[in-house]
Structure formats: structure tokens, C-alpha cells
Amino acid sequence: MSTSGGSFTEAVRQELSGVPLGATGAVQQELAGLLRTSGSLTMRGGSRTGPELRVVTGSGAVARRVHGLALHGFGHRPELKVRAPGSVRNTPRYAVLLGSASLAIGRELGVLDARGRPIPPRPGPLRGEERIAVVRGALLGGGSIARPGRAPHLEITVTDQRVASWLAELIGGIVGARPGCSEGERIRLVLKSGERIGTLLATVGAVTAYLELEERRLRRELRGEANRLANADRANLRRTIEASAAQVGAVEAAIAAVGWDGLADELREVALVRLANPEASLAELGSLMDPPVSKSAVHRRLHRLEQLGPAGATAEGEPQDP
Numbered sequence: 001m002s003t004s005g006g007s008f009t010e011a012v013r014q015e016l017s018g019v020p021l022g023a024t025g026a027v028q029q030e031l032a033g034l035l036r037t038s039g040s041l042t043m044r045g046g047s048r049t050g051p052e053l054r055v056v057t058g059s060g061a062v063a064r065r066v067h068g069l070a071l072h073g074f075g076h077r078p079e080l081k082v083r084a085p086g087s088v089r090n091t092p093r094y095a096v097l098l099g100s101a102s103l104a105i106g107r108e109l110g111v112l113d114a115r116g117r118p119i120p121p122r123p124g125p126l127r128g129e130e131r132i133a134v135v136r137g138a139l140l141g142g143g144s145i146a147r148p149g150r151a152p153h154l155e156i157t158v159t160d161q162r163v164a165s166w167l168a169e170l171i172g173g174i175v176g177a178r179p180g181c182s183e184g185e186r187i188r189l190v191l192k193s194g195e196r197i198g199t200l201l202a203t204v205g206a207v208t209a210y211l212e213l214e215e216r217r218l219r220r221e222l223r224g225e226a227n228r229l230a231n232a233d234r235a236n237l238r239r240t241i242e243a244s245a246a247q248v249g250a251v252e253a254a255i256a257a258v259g260w261d262g263l264a265d266e267l268r269e270v271a272l273v274r275l276a277n278p279e280a281s282l283a284e285l286g287s288l289m290d291p292p293v294s295k296s297a298v299h300r301r302l303h304r305l306e307q308l309g310p311a312g313a314t315a316e317g318e319p320q321d322p
Contacts, residue, residue: 008147010059012201012209016140017061019205026133027073029126032109033137034066036121036163037156051116053102055141056095062140063094069137074108076101120162131170136204138167145197145209148216152194157186164189175199240281247302248278253309263308270301 021027035053055066063080070078079097098105106112110122126134138156146153156171156179158164164187171189172178175196179189191197194217202210251271260268273288274280280288282295282302289298 009144012206013059014061015206017065021072026129029130030133030137031069033134034141037138037142050103053098066096121166154191154197156189250306254305
């Protein structure tokens with residue numbers, strides 16, 4: 001999926017609009033989800049034909065989808081109007097008008113009552129395919145998704161709290177947790193978990209978008225893990241160097257205190273190896289011995305050398321030379 005020259009949200013809409021139309025029930029529920037999302041539904045009343053439902057959108061993909069849903073789900077061919085870009089808007093606007101079939105379609109979808117007034121969603125179970133279709137329609141009509149590489153963020157905007165609760169329950173059934181809800185002039189259902197956003201997109205049919213988000217998410221995680229390991233390596237190296245410097249100092253102090261001839265053979269050997277390899281680890285020092293010895297053996301010998309120096313003598317209660 002390429003998002004150059006357009007938003008990631010529009011790329012997702014393009015992909016969702018290409019999802020094959022399924023059974024009639026799922027097609028109708030997708031149209032219901034789309035009509036109920038914020039900014040996608042307008043009502044015209046008072047005419048001889050009664051109320052009129054229309055979907056107004058800046059996405060040609062969404063307009064084509066609404067046309068296909070109405071035709072496939074109800075056998076009705078809606079009217080499509082296009083408003084060219086102007087001085088205020090630099091993109092075209094599309095209006096899909098359901099016309100004289102608005103009341104019948106609205107009542108069938110549970111969007112309108114018998115008098116053509118908007119009503120909240122009817123309670124009742126939906127089949128799995130229909131639940132997914134509702135959410136797909138809501139994403140098409142009122143969804144927005146942050147571009148890959150940014151902080152994960154998906155939201156769906158609605159104008160009615162009852163619709164928001166209905167959609168939140170459906171989304172929670174898909175991703176395992178209800179989305180957050182932010183209320184203001186409009187109500188926003190928000191997901192900020194990259195994993196849950198990916199699950200939602202893959203489930204409703206935006207598989208390519210899901211793969212792109214997942215790739216970016218894995219890259220961020222791998223980069224963070226690499227940085228963590230690099231920082232840990234630097235910290236370990238710093239501690240090793242500091243410990244080595246302290247051991248070199250202890251060896252030099254022991255030699256100054258008792259001389260080379262005053263050291264036992266195994267202590268003389270470890271002192272020589274440490275002075276010749278000031279940045280080596282204990283395991284590396286042990287491998288340089290003849291015969292090689294363990295890391296713990298090297299540590300014990302260095303500790304004995306420390307006890308020979310002035311600091312060790314003081315710690316044991318021995319007087320220092322004036």
C-alpha cells in the first residue's frame with residue numbers, strides 16, 4: 001500500500017472499498033454502519049417523497065462503495081453528484097443520494113422510524129460477518145488512522161452517544177477491549193494499541209494496511225531492543241574497564257608492598273597477565289594462564305593480591321609504614 005500523495009486513512013478507505021461484497025445481510029449492515037458515522041448522514045425532509053438519506057464524502061472510493069452497497073443490498077441505484085474543487089476546498093466532494101428509497105432503506109436498516117426520523121441502533125444479536133460489516137462501514141464513513149511510523153491511533157467519530165456505545169461494543173468484540181471514548185462537540189471512539197488497531201484492520205479486510213502497520217511496529221520494537229542491548233553492552237564494558245583498572249592498581253600496590261619475589265607463583269602469574277592485559281575480562285585472563293584456570297580462580301587470586309597491598313593490610317588491622 002502506497003500512501004505517497006495521499007493520507008493513510010484514504011489508502012485504508014481505498015482498500016476497504018475493494019473488499020468483495022458478501023451476503024445481503026452483511027452488505028446492508030455495512031451500509032448501516034456507514035450511514036451512522038459522523039458527517040456521513042444528512043436528512044432532507046418536507047418533500048413529496050419524504051425524507052432523503054444521503055452520504056457526503058471527500059473520498060471517491062467511499063462514494064463508489066455506498067453506491068455498490070445500495071445496489072447490491074436493496075436493488076436500488078442511488079444518484080451520484082460530484083462537486084468540483086473550489087476556492088475553499090481543493091478536493092472534490094461526492095454526494096450519494098438514496099432518493100425516494102430513503103425511507104424504505106432507512107427503516108430496513110433501523111436508521112429511520114416509520115415517520116422518517118433518525119432512531120438509535122436496535123438491540124439484538126448480529127452474526128459475525130454482520131458485526132464486522134458494521135465496523136467496516138463505520139471506518140469508511142467516520143474513521144481516521146495515523147500514518148505508519150507515528151504513534152498508533154485509530155478513531156471513529158459519531159454524533160450520538162447511543163451509536164458510540166453500539167460501535168464500541170462491536171469493536172470490543174473484535175479486538176478484545178472496548179475503545180476509549182472522548183466526548184466533545186462530537187464523540188470519538190479511540191484505539192491507541194498498535195496490536196488492536198492491526199487486529200481491527202485485518203478483520204475488516206484492510207490486510208495490506210495491517211501488514212504495513214505491523215512492519216513499522218516490529219521495526220520500532222527491534223530498534224528499541226537493539227538500543228537497549230547496546231546501552232547494556234556499553235554499561236557492562238564500562239564496569240569491566242573500571243573493575244580492571246582497580247585490579248591493575250591493586251596488583252601494582254601488592255608488588256610495591258612485597259615485591260615480585262614476595263609473590264607466590266600463581267599470584268605472580270595472574271599479576272603478569274593482568275598487567276599485560278588491562279582491559280581483558282576475568283574469563284579471558286583465565287584462558288591466558290598455563291594451564292588455563294576458571295574465572296572464579298582468577299577472581300580469588302586477584303583478591304589475594306588485593307590483600308597484600310596497603311589497603312588490604314589496613315582492612316586486616318595491620319599497621320601501615322609511617
